[in-house]
Amino acid sequence: MTTSLTLISHTLCPYVQRAAIVLAEKEIPFERIMIDLANKPDWFRTASPLGKVPLLKTGDRYLFESAPIVEYLDETTAPKLHPDEPLERARHRAYVEFASQTLNGIGALYSAQDDTGFAAASAALTQKFRHLEDVIAPGGPFFAGSAFSLVDAAFAPVFRYFDVFESFLALDILERLDKVSAWRHQLSQRPSVRNAVSGEYPDLLRGFLRKKNSWMSHLLDLHERRESTAMAC
Ligand SMILES: N[C@@H](CCC(=O)N[C@@H](CS)C(=O)NCC(=O)O)C(=O)O
Incomplete structure:
Protein backbone atom coordinates (compact mmCIF):
# COMPACT_ATOMS: atom_id res chain seq x y z
CA MET A 1 0.00 0.00 0.00
CA THR A 2 1.48 3.35 -1.04
CA THR A 3 -1.21 5.79 0.18
CA SER A 4 -0.59 7.32 3.61
CA LEU A 5 -3.06 6.07 6.23
CA THR A 6 -4.40 7.73 9.37
CA LEU A 7 -6.58 5.88 11.87
CA ILE A 8 -8.95 8.27 13.63
CA SER A 9 -9.33 6.69 17.04
CA HIS A 10 -10.54 6.83 20.59
CA THR A 11 -8.39 5.44 23.42
CA LEU A 12 -10.97 2.85 24.56
CA CYS A 13 -12.88 2.01 21.39
CA PRO A 14 -12.94 -1.76 20.66
CA TYR A 15 -13.90 -1.13 17.01
CA VAL A 16 -10.82 1.06 16.54
CA GLN A 17 -8.74 -1.77 17.99
CA ARG A 18 -9.94 -4.08 15.21
CA ALA A 19 -8.48 -1.75 12.61
CA ALA A 20 -5.25 -1.20 14.60
CA ILE A 21 -4.79 -4.98 14.94
CA VAL A 22 -5.31 -5.57 11.21
CA LEU A 23 -2.91 -2.76 10.28
CA ALA A 24 -0.29 -4.31 12.58
CA GLU A 25 -0.87 -7.85 11.27
CA LYS A 26 -0.20 -6.55 7.78
CA GLU A 27 2.70 -4.36 8.91
CA ILE A 28 1.12 -1.31 7.28
CA PRO A 29 2.56 1.94 8.63
CA PHE A 30 -0.11 4.38 9.82
CA GLU A 31 -0.61 7.46 11.92
CA ARG A 32 -3.08 7.51 14.77
CA ILE A 33 -5.15 10.49 15.89
CA MET A 34 -7.26 10.40 19.08
CA ILE A 35 -10.66 12.11 19.14
CA ASP A 36 -12.47 13.31 22.23
CA LEU A 37 -15.91 11.84 21.50
CA ALA A 38 -17.46 14.17 24.10
CA ASN A 39 -16.14 17.13 22.14
CA LYS A 40 -16.02 16.20 18.47
CA PRO A 41 -14.10 18.58 16.22
CA ASP A 42 -16.00 20.04 13.23
CA TRP A 43 -13.79 18.27 10.66
CA PHE A 44 -14.62 14.94 12.33
CA ARG A 45 -18.38 15.61 12.19
CA THR A 46 -18.02 16.26 8.47
CA ALA A 47 -15.77 13.25 7.80
CA SER A 48 -17.71 10.70 9.87
CA ALA A 78 -1.25 -9.41 2.33
CA PRO A 79 -1.48 -11.60 4.33
CA LYS A 80 -5.17 -12.38 3.72
CA LEU A 81 -7.06 -12.57 6.99
CA HIS A 82 -10.41 -13.59 5.46
CA PRO A 83 -10.78 -17.15 4.08
CA ASP A 84 -10.80 -17.59 0.30
CA GLU A 85 -13.78 -19.93 0.20
CA PRO A 86 -16.97 -17.81 -0.15
CA LEU A 87 -19.16 -19.70 2.33
CA GLU A 88 -16.44 -19.76 4.98
CA ARG A 89 -15.76 -16.04 4.32
CA ALA A 90 -19.47 -15.26 4.79
CA ARG A 91 -19.42 -17.26 8.03
CA HIS A 92 -16.45 -15.22 9.27
CA ARG A 93 -18.34 -12.00 8.48
CA ALA A 94 -21.23 -13.33 10.52
CA TYR A 95 -18.89 -13.93 13.49
CA VAL A 96 -17.44 -10.42 13.18
CA GLU A 97 -21.05 -9.25 13.64
CA PHE A 98 -21.36 -11.73 16.53
CA ALA A 99 -18.36 -9.97 18.13
CA SER A 100 -20.17 -6.62 17.75
CA GLN A 101 -23.27 -8.07 19.43
CA THR A 102 -21.02 -9.42 22.20
CA LEU A 103 -19.65 -5.90 22.67
CA ASN A 104 -23.25 -4.69 23.03
CA GLY A 105 -23.67 -7.36 25.70
CA ILE A 106 -20.58 -6.06 27.49
CA GLY A 107 -22.08 -2.55 27.33
CA ALA A 108 -25.26 -3.94 28.93
CA LEU A 109 -23.12 -5.56 31.66
CA TYR A 110 -21.24 -2.41 32.62
CA SER A 111 -24.36 -0.23 32.34
CA ALA A 112 -26.68 -2.46 34.43
CA GLN A 113 -28.19 -0.43 37.24
CA ASP A 114 -28.54 -3.13 39.89
CA ASP A 115 -27.53 -6.69 40.71
CA THR A 116 -30.60 -8.13 38.93
CA GLY A 117 -29.79 -6.32 35.69
CA PHE A 118 -26.15 -7.29 36.10
CA ALA A 119 -27.06 -10.99 36.52
CA ALA A 120 -29.32 -10.84 33.44
CA ALA A 121 -26.58 -9.22 31.31
CA SER A 122 -24.07 -11.74 32.62
CA ALA A 123 -26.39 -14.66 31.69
CA ALA A 124 -26.91 -13.25 28.17
CA LEU A 125 -23.14 -12.96 27.69
CA THR A 126 -22.60 -16.48 29.00
CA GLN A 127 -24.91 -17.80 26.27
CA LYS A 128 -22.86 -16.05 23.60
CA PHE A 129 -19.58 -17.50 24.89
CA ARG A 130 -21.13 -20.98 25.21
CA HIS A 131 -22.01 -20.76 21.55
CA LEU A 132 -18.43 -19.76 20.73
CA GLU A 133 -17.12 -22.70 22.75
CA ASP A 134 -19.05 -24.95 20.34
CA VAL A 135 -17.88 -23.34 17.10
CA ILE A 136 -14.25 -22.35 17.56
CA ALA A 137 -11.72 -24.68 15.95
CA PRO A 138 -10.70 -27.57 18.21
CA GLY A 139 -7.06 -27.22 19.22
CA GLY A 140 -6.96 -23.55 18.18
CA PRO A 141 -4.99 -21.51 18.62
CA PHE A 142 -7.32 -19.11 16.76
CA PHE A 143 -11.02 -18.98 15.87
CA ALA A 144 -10.62 -20.99 12.69
CA GLY A 145 -7.49 -22.97 13.59
CA SER A 146 -3.89 -22.10 12.80
CA ALA A 147 -4.49 -18.88 10.81
CA PHE A 148 -5.22 -15.55 12.54
CA SER A 149 -8.37 -14.05 10.95
CA LEU A 150 -10.56 -10.96 11.06
CA VAL A 151 -12.74 -12.80 13.58
CA ASP A 152 -9.73 -12.94 15.92
CA ALA A 153 -9.16 -9.21 15.40
CA ALA A 154 -12.82 -8.60 16.32
CA PHE A 155 -12.77 -10.74 19.49
CA ALA A 156 -9.41 -9.64 20.94
CA PRO A 157 -10.90 -6.31 22.14
CA VAL A 158 -13.85 -8.24 23.63
CA PHE A 159 -11.50 -10.28 25.83
CA ARG A 160 -9.54 -7.15 26.80
CA TYR A 161 -12.63 -5.94 28.71
CA PHE A 162 -12.54 -9.15 30.75
CA ASP A 163 -8.89 -8.55 31.69
CA VAL A 164 -9.92 -5.28 33.35
CA PHE A 165 -13.25 -6.50 34.80
CA GLU A 166 -11.56 -9.50 36.40
CA SER A 167 -9.01 -7.22 38.07
CA PHE A 168 -11.75 -6.03 40.45
CA LEU A 169 -14.61 -8.53 40.35
CA ALA A 170 -15.22 -12.27 40.18
CA LEU A 171 -17.04 -13.08 36.94
CA ASP A 172 -18.13 -16.59 36.04
CA ILE A 173 -19.01 -15.83 32.39
CA LEU A 174 -15.99 -17.62 30.89
CA GLU A 175 -15.76 -20.30 33.56
CA ARG A 176 -15.53 -23.90 32.31
CA LEU A 177 -15.21 -22.70 28.70
CA ASP A 178 -11.83 -24.26 28.01
CA LYS A 179 -11.60 -23.54 24.29
CA VAL A 180 -12.72 -19.95 24.72
CA SER A 181 -10.21 -19.46 27.57
CA ALA A 182 -7.34 -20.90 25.52
CA TRP A 183 -8.33 -18.68 22.58
CA ARG A 184 -8.46 -15.64 24.87
CA HIS A 185 -4.98 -16.43 26.16
CA GLN A 186 -3.52 -16.83 22.65
CA LEU A 187 -5.02 -13.52 21.52
CA SER A 188 -3.67 -11.71 24.59
CA GLN A 189 -0.12 -12.80 23.64
CA ARG A 190 -0.31 -11.58 20.04
CA PRO A 191 1.85 -8.44 19.50
CA SER A 192 -0.76 -6.84 17.18
CA VAL A 193 -3.34 -7.24 19.94
CA ARG A 194 -1.08 -6.06 22.77
CA ASN A 195 -0.06 -2.95 20.84
CA ALA A 196 -3.57 -1.95 19.74
CA VAL A 197 -4.02 0.09 22.93
CA SER A 198 -1.68 2.17 25.09
CA GLY A 199 -0.33 1.04 28.46
CA GLU A 200 -2.85 3.40 30.09
CA TYR A 201 -5.82 1.38 28.79
CA PRO A 202 -6.65 -0.47 32.07
CA ASP A 203 -6.63 2.78 34.08
CA LEU A 204 -8.62 4.62 31.42
CA LEU A 205 -11.22 1.85 31.31
CA ARG A 206 -11.47 1.83 35.09
CA GLY A 207 -11.95 5.63 34.96
CA PHE A 208 -14.72 5.20 32.37
CA LEU A 209 -16.42 2.51 34.48
CA ARG A 210 -16.17 4.60 37.66
CA LYS A 211 -18.20 7.35 35.98
CA LYS A 212 -20.96 5.07 34.61
CA ASN A 213 -22.99 5.27 37.83
CA SER A 214 -23.89 1.62 37.33
CA TRP A 215 -23.78 -1.58 39.37
CA MET A 216 -20.31 -2.25 38.00
CA SER A 217 -19.20 1.25 39.12
CA HIS A 218 -20.43 0.31 42.60
CA LEU A 219 -18.46 -2.97 42.54
CA LEU A 220 -15.35 -1.13 41.38
CA ASP A 221 -15.78 1.45 44.12
CA LEU A 222 -16.11 -1.31 46.76
CA HIS A 223 -12.97 -2.99 45.43
CA GLU A 224 -10.96 0.23 45.42
CA ARG A 225 -12.07 1.11 48.96
CA ARG A 226 -11.01 -2.34 50.14
CA GLU A 227 -7.68 -1.95 48.36
CA SER A 228 -6.98 1.44 49.93
CA THR A 229 -7.98 0.18 53.40
CA ALA A 230 -5.64 -2.80 52.98
CA MET A 231 -2.80 -0.46 51.96
CA ALA A 232 -3.39 1.78 55.00
CA CYS A 233 -3.11 -1.18 57.44
N1 LIG B 1 -20.54 0.00 13.89
C1 LIG B 1 -19.41 0.85 14.22
C2 LIG B 1 -19.37 1.04 15.73
C3 LIG B 1 -18.30 2.07 16.12
C4 LIG B 1 -18.64 2.71 17.46
O1 LIG B 1 -19.64 2.38 18.12
N2 LIG B 1 -17.77 3.64 17.87
C5 LIG B 1 -18.04 4.37 19.09
C6 LIG B 1 -16.83 4.37 20.01
S1 LIG B 1 -16.38 2.72 20.47
C7 LIG B 1 -18.29 5.83 18.74
O2 LIG B 1 -17.57 6.42 17.98
N3 LIG B 1 -19.36 6.40 19.30
C8 LIG B 1 -19.72 7.76 19.04
C9 LIG B 1 -19.97 8.55 20.25
O3 LIG B 1 -19.69 8.06 21.37
O4 LIG B 1 -20.42 9.68 20.11
C10 LIG B 1 -18.11 0.23 13.70
O5 LIG B 1 -18.07 -1.01 13.58
O6 LIG B 1 -17.18 0.98 13.38
Whole structure:
Protein backbone atom coordinates (compact mmCIF):
# COMPACT_ATOMS: atom_id res chain seq x y z
CA MET A 1 0.00 0.00 0.00
CA THR A 2 1.48 3.35 -1.04
CA THR A 3 -1.21 5.79 0.18
CA SER A 4 -0.59 7.32 3.61
CA LEU A 5 -3.06 6.07 6.23
CA THR A 6 -4.40 7.73 9.37
CA LEU A 7 -6.58 5.88 11.87
CA ILE A 8 -8.95 8.27 13.63
CA SER A 9 -9.33 6.69 17.04
CA HIS A 10 -10.54 6.83 20.59
CA THR A 11 -8.39 5.44 23.42
CA LEU A 12 -10.97 2.85 24.56
CA CYS A 13 -12.88 2.01 21.39
CA PRO A 14 -12.94 -1.76 20.66
CA TYR A 15 -13.90 -1.13 17.01
CA VAL A 16 -10.82 1.06 16.54
CA GLN A 17 -8.74 -1.77 17.99
CA ARG A 18 -9.94 -4.08 15.21
CA ALA A 19 -8.48 -1.75 12.61
CA ALA A 20 -5.25 -1.20 14.60
CA ILE A 21 -4.79 -4.98 14.94
CA VAL A 22 -5.31 -5.57 11.21
CA LEU A 23 -2.91 -2.76 10.28
CA ALA A 24 -0.29 -4.31 12.58
CA GLU A 25 -0.87 -7.85 11.27
CA LYS A 26 -0.20 -6.55 7.78
CA GLU A 27 2.70 -4.36 8.91
CA ILE A 28 1.12 -1.31 7.28
CA PRO A 29 2.56 1.94 8.63
CA PHE A 30 -0.11 4.38 9.82
CA GLU A 31 -0.61 7.46 11.92
CA ARG A 32 -3.08 7.51 14.77
CA ILE A 33 -5.15 10.49 15.89
CA MET A 34 -7.26 10.40 19.08
CA ILE A 35 -10.66 12.11 19.14
CA ASP A 36 -12.47 13.31 22.23
CA LEU A 37 -15.91 11.84 21.50
CA ALA A 38 -17.46 14.17 24.10
CA ASN A 39 -16.14 17.13 22.14
CA LYS A 40 -16.02 16.20 18.47
CA PRO A 41 -14.10 18.58 16.22
CA ASP A 42 -16.00 20.04 13.23
CA TRP A 43 -13.79 18.27 10.66
CA PHE A 44 -14.62 14.94 12.33
CA ARG A 45 -18.38 15.61 12.19
CA THR A 46 -18.02 16.26 8.47
CA ALA A 47 -15.77 13.25 7.80
CA SER A 48 -17.71 10.70 9.87
CA PRO A 49 -21.34 10.44 8.69
CA LEU A 50 -22.34 8.40 11.76
CA GLY A 51 -20.24 10.51 14.14
CA LYS A 52 -18.25 7.44 15.18
CA VAL A 53 -14.70 6.12 15.26
CA PRO A 54 -12.91 4.38 13.67
CA LEU A 55 -12.35 6.40 10.53
CA LEU A 56 -9.55 5.51 8.16
CA LYS A 57 -8.12 8.38 6.17
CA THR A 58 -6.54 7.07 2.96
CA GLY A 59 -4.87 9.94 1.12
CA ASP A 60 -7.60 12.59 1.23
CA ARG A 61 -10.60 10.20 1.53
CA TYR A 62 -12.27 8.97 4.69
CA LEU A 63 -13.66 5.47 5.17
CA PHE A 64 -16.06 4.83 8.07
CA GLU A 65 -17.26 1.68 9.93
CA SER A 66 -14.78 -0.91 11.17
CA ALA A 67 -16.03 -3.81 8.98
CA PRO A 68 -15.50 -2.08 5.60
CA ILE A 69 -12.24 -0.60 6.91
CA VAL A 70 -10.71 -3.97 7.80
CA GLU A 71 -12.06 -5.59 4.62
CA TYR A 72 -10.51 -2.83 2.53
CA LEU A 73 -7.18 -3.43 4.26
CA ASP A 74 -7.59 -7.17 3.75
CA GLU A 75 -8.31 -6.81 0.04
CA THR A 76 -5.36 -4.53 -0.59
CA THR A 77 -2.52 -5.89 1.55
CA ALA A 78 -1.25 -9.41 2.33
CA PRO A 79 -1.48 -11.60 4.33
CA LYS A 80 -5.17 -12.38 3.72
CA LEU A 81 -7.06 -12.57 6.99
CA HIS A 82 -10.41 -13.59 5.46
CA PRO A 83 -10.78 -17.15 4.08
CA ASP A 84 -10.80 -17.59 0.30
CA GLU A 85 -13.78 -19.93 0.20
CA PRO A 86 -16.97 -17.81 -0.15
CA LEU A 87 -19.16 -19.70 2.33
CA GLU A 88 -16.44 -19.76 4.98
CA ARG A 89 -15.76 -16.04 4.32
CA ALA A 90 -19.47 -15.26 4.79
CA ARG A 91 -19.42 -17.26 8.03
CA HIS A 92 -16.45 -15.22 9.27
CA ARG A 93 -18.34 -12.00 8.48
CA ALA A 94 -21.23 -13.33 10.52
CA TYR A 95 -18.89 -13.93 13.49
CA VAL A 96 -17.44 -10.42 13.18
CA GLU A 97 -21.05 -9.25 13.64
CA PHE A 98 -21.36 -11.73 16.53
CA ALA A 99 -18.36 -9.97 18.13
CA SER A 100 -20.17 -6.62 17.75
CA GLN A 101 -23.27 -8.07 19.43
CA THR A 102 -21.02 -9.42 22.20
CA LEU A 103 -19.65 -5.90 22.67
CA ASN A 104 -23.25 -4.69 23.03
CA GLY A 105 -23.67 -7.36 25.70
CA ILE A 106 -20.58 -6.06 27.49
CA GLY A 107 -22.08 -2.55 27.33
CA ALA A 108 -25.26 -3.94 28.93
CA LEU A 109 -23.12 -5.56 31.66
CA TYR A 110 -21.24 -2.41 32.62
CA SER A 111 -24.36 -0.23 32.34
CA ALA A 112 -26.68 -2.46 34.43
CA GLN A 113 -28.19 -0.43 37.24
CA ASP A 114 -28.54 -3.13 39.89
CA ASP A 115 -27.53 -6.69 40.71
CA THR A 116 -30.60 -8.13 38.93
CA GLY A 117 -29.79 -6.32 35.69
CA PHE A 118 -26.15 -7.29 36.10
CA ALA A 119 -27.06 -10.99 36.52
CA ALA A 120 -29.32 -10.84 33.44
CA ALA A 121 -26.58 -9.22 31.31
CA SER A 122 -24.07 -11.74 32.62
CA ALA A 123 -26.39 -14.66 31.69
CA ALA A 124 -26.91 -13.25 28.17
CA LEU A 125 -23.14 -12.96 27.69
CA THR A 126 -22.60 -16.48 29.00
CA GLN A 127 -24.91 -17.80 26.27
CA LYS A 128 -22.86 -16.05 23.60
CA PHE A 129 -19.58 -17.50 24.89
CA ARG A 130 -21.13 -20.98 25.21
CA HIS A 131 -22.01 -20.76 21.55
CA LEU A 132 -18.43 -19.76 20.73
CA GLU A 133 -17.12 -22.70 22.75
CA ASP A 134 -19.05 -24.95 20.34
CA VAL A 135 -17.88 -23.34 17.10
CA ILE A 136 -14.25 -22.35 17.56
CA ALA A 137 -11.72 -24.68 15.95
CA PRO A 138 -10.70 -27.57 18.21
CA GLY A 139 -7.06 -27.22 19.22
CA GLY A 140 -6.96 -23.55 18.18
CA PRO A 141 -4.99 -21.51 18.62
CA PHE A 142 -7.32 -19.11 16.76
CA PHE A 143 -11.02 -18.98 15.87
CA ALA A 144 -10.62 -20.99 12.69
CA GLY A 145 -7.49 -22.97 13.59
CA SER A 146 -3.89 -22.10 12.80
CA ALA A 147 -4.49 -18.88 10.81
CA PHE A 148 -5.22 -15.55 12.54
CA SER A 149 -8.37 -14.05 10.95
CA LEU A 150 -10.56 -10.96 11.06
CA VAL A 151 -12.74 -12.80 13.58
CA ASP A 152 -9.73 -12.94 15.92
CA ALA A 153 -9.16 -9.21 15.40
CA ALA A 154 -12.82 -8.60 16.32
CA PHE A 155 -12.77 -10.74 19.49
CA ALA A 156 -9.41 -9.64 20.94
CA PRO A 157 -10.90 -6.31 22.14
CA VAL A 158 -13.85 -8.24 23.63
CA PHE A 159 -11.50 -10.28 25.83
CA ARG A 160 -9.54 -7.15 26.80
CA TYR A 161 -12.63 -5.94 28.71
CA PHE A 162 -12.54 -9.15 30.75
CA ASP A 163 -8.89 -8.55 31.69
CA VAL A 164 -9.92 -5.28 33.35
CA PHE A 165 -13.25 -6.50 34.80
CA GLU A 166 -11.56 -9.50 36.40
CA SER A 167 -9.01 -7.22 38.07
CA PHE A 168 -11.75 -6.03 40.45
CA LEU A 169 -14.61 -8.53 40.35
CA ALA A 170 -15.22 -12.27 40.18
CA LEU A 171 -17.04 -13.08 36.94
CA ASP A 172 -18.13 -16.59 36.04
CA ILE A 173 -19.01 -15.83 32.39
CA LEU A 174 -15.99 -17.62 30.89
CA GLU A 175 -15.76 -20.30 33.56
CA ARG A 176 -15.53 -23.90 32.31
CA LEU A 177 -15.21 -22.70 28.70
CA ASP A 178 -11.83 -24.26 28.01
CA LYS A 179 -11.60 -23.54 24.29
CA VAL A 180 -12.72 -19.95 24.72
CA SER A 181 -10.21 -19.46 27.57
CA ALA A 182 -7.34 -20.90 25.52
CA TRP A 183 -8.33 -18.68 22.58
CA ARG A 184 -8.46 -15.64 24.87
CA HIS A 185 -4.98 -16.43 26.16
CA GLN A 186 -3.52 -16.83 22.65
CA LEU A 187 -5.02 -13.52 21.52
CA SER A 188 -3.67 -11.71 24.59
CA GLN A 189 -0.12 -12.80 23.64
CA ARG A 190 -0.31 -11.58 20.04
CA PRO A 191 1.85 -8.44 19.50
CA SER A 192 -0.76 -6.84 17.18
CA VAL A 193 -3.34 -7.24 19.94
CA ARG A 194 -1.08 -6.06 22.77
CA ASN A 195 -0.06 -2.95 20.84
CA ALA A 196 -3.57 -1.95 19.74
CA VAL A 197 -4.02 0.09 22.93
CA SER A 198 -1.68 2.17 25.09
CA GLY A 199 -0.33 1.04 28.46
CA GLU A 200 -2.85 3.40 30.09
CA TYR A 201 -5.82 1.38 28.79
CA PRO A 202 -6.65 -0.47 32.07
CA ASP A 203 -6.63 2.78 34.08
CA LEU A 204 -8.62 4.62 31.42
CA LEU A 205 -11.22 1.85 31.31
CA ARG A 206 -11.47 1.83 35.09
CA GLY A 207 -11.95 5.63 34.96
CA PHE A 208 -14.72 5.20 32.37
CA LEU A 209 -16.42 2.51 34.48
CA ARG A 210 -16.17 4.60 37.66
CA LYS A 211 -18.20 7.35 35.98
CA LYS A 212 -20.96 5.07 34.61
CA ASN A 213 -22.99 5.27 37.83
CA SER A 214 -23.89 1.62 37.33
CA TRP A 215 -23.78 -1.58 39.37
CA MET A 216 -20.31 -2.25 38.00
CA SER A 217 -19.20 1.25 39.12
CA HIS A 218 -20.43 0.31 42.60
CA LEU A 219 -18.46 -2.97 42.54
CA LEU A 220 -15.35 -1.13 41.38
CA ASP A 221 -15.78 1.45 44.12
CA LEU A 222 -16.11 -1.31 46.76
CA HIS A 223 -12.97 -2.99 45.43
CA GLU A 224 -10.96 0.23 45.42
CA ARG A 225 -12.07 1.11 48.96
CA ARG A 226 -11.01 -2.34 50.14
CA GLU A 227 -7.68 -1.95 48.36
CA SER A 228 -6.98 1.44 49.93
CA THR A 229 -7.98 0.18 53.40
CA ALA A 230 -5.64 -2.80 52.98
CA MET A 231 -2.80 -0.46 51.96
CA ALA A 232 -3.39 1.78 55.00
CA CYS A 233 -3.11 -1.18 57.44
N1 LIG B 1 -20.54 0.00 13.89
C1 LIG B 1 -19.41 0.85 14.22
C2 LIG B 1 -19.37 1.04 15.73
C3 LIG B 1 -18.30 2.07 16.12
C4 LIG B 1 -18.64 2.71 17.46
O1 LIG B 1 -19.64 2.38 18.12
N2 LIG B 1 -17.77 3.64 17.87
C5 LIG B 1 -18.04 4.37 19.09
C6 LIG B 1 -16.83 4.37 20.01
S1 LIG B 1 -16.38 2.72 20.47
C7 LIG B 1 -18.29 5.83 18.74
O2 LIG B 1 -17.57 6.42 17.98
N3 LIG B 1 -19.36 6.40 19.30
C8 LIG B 1 -19.72 7.76 19.04
C9 LIG B 1 -19.97 8.55 20.25
O3 LIG B 1 -19.69 8.06 21.37
O4 LIG B 1 -20.42 9.68 20.11
C10 LIG B 1 -18.11 0.23 13.70
O5 LIG B 1 -18.07 -1.01 13.58
O6 LIG B 1 -17.18 0.98 13.38
